């Protein structure tokens with residue numbers, strides 16, 4: 001600004017010298033005047049250069065800091081400071097065009113009272129600003145009161161506006177806002193050079209402002225997406241924690257209403273025939289049955305969200321189908337007197353996708369539960385019915401074998417022994433099946449007590465001794481004297497030991513070794529049954545403990561078995577709060593181990 005005043009002074013001086021030159025003057029004075037004019041001309045030229053350089057230097061200085069920040073408020077403050085510095089204006093502000101409603105938001109101001117800013121009553125000419133936005137061209141007026149473009153404007157007259165400089169902020173061929181500076185009292189403050197300078201600077205400032213705007217938008221959009229994903233993950237946990245269809249729908253309805261800011265909502269499930277739609281979760285009966293049927297029919301024809309706009313006092317509704325494997329399994333709706341934002345409609349659709357999966361999972365789970373229950377009941381009935389005739393076959397077979405009903409020859413004894421072995425096989429199978437069914441139905445009863453492992457081990461090995469002797473197995477047992485008592489069901493422990501030692505016996509060829517070790521470990525006793533038998537391939541190891549699994553290997557298939565022993569054993573150990581595991585190498589033998597607690 002100082003520079004401009006000096007320029008004006010120089011102009012006035014030059015005019016005065018021109019005027020003097022026209023007078024009749026003595027030769028000496030005329031020559032002195034000529035010299036003075038020449039020097040003044042040179043000075044004016046060099047002064048203009050200096051002034052241009054000064055402007056460029058100032059522009060360079062203020063432009064340098066632009067782009068350092070991506071915070072919109074910071075960028076706007078920087079731009080405002082720079083504009084005041086470059087133009088030397090008394091006051092000014094930056095206004096940005098709101099892309100959603102085309103309104104002007106004043107975002108940064110200098111020397112304008114906060115109160116006037118808040119009230120939106122800016123003591124400036126809106127005509128000036130609007131014409132800059134409309135034309136995309138900057139405006140300069142040295143005295144608005146005399147400027148025919150604005151002199152008639154009420155605001156110009158009312159606020160006594162004189163010098164005004166206004167420049168559009170253009171980014172990607174769009175006016176994103178306006179820089180406005182003015183001086184109310186003085187005229188002739190700004191010159192065309194100021195408009196040029198401001199225009200150059202505004203080009204750079206607009207890019208910096210737009211970058212900050214884009215960054216803020218992206219940042220906000222990202223934060224909103226992250227928040228939504230967090231909510232959805234929370235909802236997923238709740239949806240999948242309860243495998244109950246009605247509960248799943250209630251959770252979905254609750255979140256749909258909560259997150260979309262709806263007034264209420266409902267969730268419905270299609271009947272097995274896909275014709276009926278029954279309301280599962282609705283606090284109020286918002287939709288009568290006829291309306292539901294109509295909705296379902298519409299959804300079935302076109303499985304896309306339905307948007308019902310508010311009409312005749314009826315609220316807006318947004319209804320989304322729950323689709324699984326291309327089939328409608330239900331619907332989720334939210335209700336609001338006015339309507340819904342695009343964001344909440346998108347959220348409901350995402351939620352519906354998740355709810356549909358959870359509903360289907362819950363349905364499948366319920367179906368499996370029913371099937372399992374039916375299977376357990378069937379096994380329970382069959383085992384009960386088989387046990388009675390088997391007991392009688394075994395009893396009479398034993399009587400005949402013992403010769404109670406007459407003498408028997410050797411061949412007859414052999415036949416009776418075959419019957420006896422098969423009856424034993426069948427009763428083991430019935431007992432394993434009945435245990436599984438009882439465990440699955442939670443009906444197994446255990447009698448826990450503290451007792452010594454040694455005694456139960458002896459009992460088990462005695463009952464198996466004739467088998468071990470048959471295959472000339474070497475048996476080693478290591479049970480430390482100070483082994484703590486275990487807390488378990490003694491008869492179930494015998495069942496576990498019998499299963500594991502029998503397997504070691506079955507799957508170890510003649511002359512092999514079976515070693516039993518027991519030791520205390522933390523607050524547990526660990527028992528290991530090691531054999532030098534067939535071992536288990538890696539492929540089979542993955543299937544161990546599964547019901548009815550038996551290795552395909554011919555050596556295994558030679559042995560009698562049903563593939564139920566390990567499964568029952570595992571369940572029993574776990575019910576007694578222990579753990580079970582194994583390690584094995586094909587061809588070298590296997591070690592099965594389990595633990596039992598020492599404390600109740």
Ligand code: ADP
Pocket residue numbers: 499503504507531533534535536544549550551552556560561562563564565566567590
């Ligand atoms: P079963 O012995 O009646 O077949 P199990 O459930 O006790 O049923 O065992 C399942 C399968 O695991 C066996 O068929 C066998 O393939 C394998 N297996 C179990 N114990 C051993 C072992 N000690 N050595 C080798 N294979 C074993």
